[in-house]
Amino acid sequence: MAENKTENPGTEEMEVRLAQLNQFTRRTLTQEEVFLFDVRLCDNEIDRDGERFSLEALEQLKTLFVGKTGIFDHNPKGENQTARLYAAELVQDPERITAAGEVYTFLKGHAYMVRTDANRDLIREIDGGIKKEVSISCAAASQTCSVCGSDRRNSPCSHRIGQRYGDKLCHVVLGDVTDAYEWSFVAVPAQREAGVTKQFRSETDGAQRCKQLEQQLQNRDVLLNRMQNALRQDVVRLRFLVEGCTEKDAVSAAVERMNPEELLAFRETLRTRQKHLCQAQLKRPDAPEQNGAFRMT
Numbered sequence: 001m002a003e004n005k006t007e008n009p010g011t012e013e014m015e016v017r018l019a020q021l022n023q024f025t026r027r028t029l030t031q032e033e034v035f036l037f038d039v040r041l042c043d044n045e046i047d048r049d050g051e052r053f054s055l056e057a058l059e060q061l062k063t064l065f066v067g068k069t070g071i072f073d074h075n076p077k078g079e080n081q082t083a084r085l086y087a088a089e090l091v092q093d094p095e096r097i098t099a100a101g102e103v104y105t106f107l108k109g110h111a112y113m114v115r116t117d118a119n120r121d122l123i124r125e126i127d128g129g130i131k132k133e134v135s136i137s138c139a140a141a142s143q144t145c146s147v148c149g150s151d152r153r154n155s156p157c158s159h160r161i162g163q164r165y166g167d168k169l170c171h172v173v174l175g176d177v178t179d180a181y182e183w184s185f186v187a188v189p190a191q192r193e194a195g196v197t198k199q200f201r202s203e204t205d206g207a208q209r210c211k212q213l214e215q216q217l218q219n220r221d222v223l224l225n226r227m228q229n230a231l232r233q234d235v236v237r238l239r240f241l242v243e244g245c246t247e248k249d250a251v252s253a254a255v256e257r258m259n260p261e262e263l264l265a266f267r268e269t270l271r272t273r274q275k276h277l278c279q280a281q282l283k284r285p286d287a288p289e290q291n292g293a294f295r296m297t
């Protein structure tokens, strides 16, 4: 969101800003050559994906975003169609409490563009508030469940995003930000709600894909683990049937350590023994006559 469009910084503040932004330029730029504006990069409110940045993450982003380039949706590679952040700060709104119960805090970025003939229209759009939405892309190494605190990727829990557990609303807390890649403007009609509409991606597309694959592998691991446990229980049950074994012994300890292949082989052995046992019982001379029962109907 482009902010403080009409704000005219005082001479002293302007000098500070020019000094800051000139750290990123090849030659020293003057006030007339640059267009300065502020953007609301991200905040600690729970977004539409059920994720929010922790306050620590916002602090990390504040440092990481300085010097980063912003692009504009309609012309991502165009010359002079980029802006750069020369400073950033966290701004709090004590009046506003987030859904997670924190004081609303957002990361405000101070950006500049070098004025050219080519970007005159673009600057007018920003100045006119047409380009309001900003999306950012960064890498968050920690993504924890707000209810139980477990990491969603390493140890997925059963809590569902958007559901309430007691007085807690389940969402993902993004923390441990390791990198900030870029920020970009998305054009939306000026009359649209003036609030921040977050569109951040937690990672780049490549990293996102990696994350998805990682998640799939983890899901598969969880499934395999469950199947292995079911197999182990089946083996324990069969041993009870075949050997009448209920107490922990050396074999049950060995079963605990068996891999799926060993478990399958052992189960097969037990099944064979169970079959023989059943047949032996049926052939027993003192076994009750069962054929009569079938003839009743």
Ligand SMILES: [Zn+2]
Pocket: 145, 146, 147, 148, 149, 150, 157, 158, 159
């Ligand atoms: Zn959880």
